[in-house]
Amino acid sequence: MLIRCPWCGERDHAEFTYGGDAAAARPADPDAMALDAWLGRIYTRDNPAGPHTELWQHSAGCRAWFKAVRDTVTHEVLATGDPQARLTPDGSS
């Protein structure tokens, strides 16, 4: 699997560490979050078969975290951007 780091370009996935579903990221204002939303964020996942928005770290490279849209069926990386980037499911940014 090849992953395109937004800063270093396309590299072998062995250089990267997976950070999981980007939707499960810590909210900006945790105090404002209802219990149900917390439970949903921590314990449940959409787990799609297809484009999945997720976090990766280029741990054996520039060490930066970034966001990626990757197809979980084909392993194709459709789009990458910085962690705050709004990436669309079809891969366009």
Add this chain to the structure above:
Amino acid sequence: MVSQPLRPARPRDAGKPRVRQRYSGFQLLRQALRGHDGWAPAWRDADPKASYDVVIIGGGGHGLATAYYLAKEHGITNVAVLEKGWLGGGGTGRNTTIVRSNFMLEPNIQFTEWGMKLWESLSAELNFNLMFSQRGVLNLAHTEGQLDAFARRGNAMRLGGVDAELLSREEVARRAPLLDVSANARFPVVGGLLQPRGGVARHDAIAWGYARAADALGVDIVQNCEVTGIHREGGAVTGVDTTRGPIRAGKVAIAVAGNTSRLAGMAGIRTPIESHTLQAVVSEPLKPMLDTVVTTSAAHFYVSQTDKGELVFGGDLEGHNSYAARGNLPVVQSLASALTSLFPAASRLRMLRHWGGTVDMSMDGSPVIAKTPVGGLYLNGGWCYGGFKTTPASGWTFAHTVARDEPHPLNAPFTLERFETGRAIDEKGMGPRPAAH
């Protein structure tokens, strides 16, 4: 004239009663003398009816076991098992065949040990040779601290009525003579925890054995029939849409580990599950060199030798969400290096084949066998690494849950709601990080 699907001409097959042919040494000899053309198919290839009391989604070991126990233990025989591909083509046919009940937490001990007890008499019960071989499962300890933790787990197992033996380095060396236990080993061995009753079984046979026994009790097994939607009315399930037409159902039971999120999602249920790829490798066949199952958490690696002589081994997940059912080469490389570190004699061995399967990784490493918020809809999934060994217990408790609309005490802890109520069953204490379990 309606066209019939082509099948090889087998004149003695025509008009055979739908009665299970009993397998025995005598039968084998008799068929051998007749050129083996007198065997009946092990189960009917059924076409789906318009309606069933219970529809089970997923024709792997768990779904087929559920069908068998529904019919046998609860007298519910108007049952269909719907399989999108072929029987046992998912996790059932892709695992490393290890059977064990060496857990520490009470719910896991009780549940997996019940599975072990079912395994012990299952070949005779199903009249199908599952090649269940209790050759022992040996966990290697590489530090004194790890050996202490093994003593703790072993004691918990024994308190729960499970067999466990703490082994010294010398005892480990006696059981696995080719294992590198030298002081210079990459992973020095200080001892181990053995479950003597653990072992391996033929993975396909569990699907075939349950399918044949369920079929004989009247269950319809429908292959090439993918569920594409789940009908609900007033908060209760009424049937399913499939690639072979809609089917009405009083109850629907999902047993599709790997794809649990997709199926549950059809009924609007969000699951505490991520799908990941797990790989396994088989080597070329060798003369007997390893007569037990050896595992190590130092390299996260497990290996056993098949009856054909191949070494079958596996290890870590790929580490990212995936439905691809195929992995990447770095994991294969790490598996090979773990094998050769533990067993230097394997260093010139060639790999015969490797494959990947999709596993449900749950948020606490334990499964879900439970009712759902939708009436008449039941969920069995989240098996992580450990679905194969518990196939009999899973089917047995799931059938109970479906038949009585309430869980058996053995599976009562494995609910969907346990995360909200703080009752997660986290054997490794990893927290809600699916890839870490």
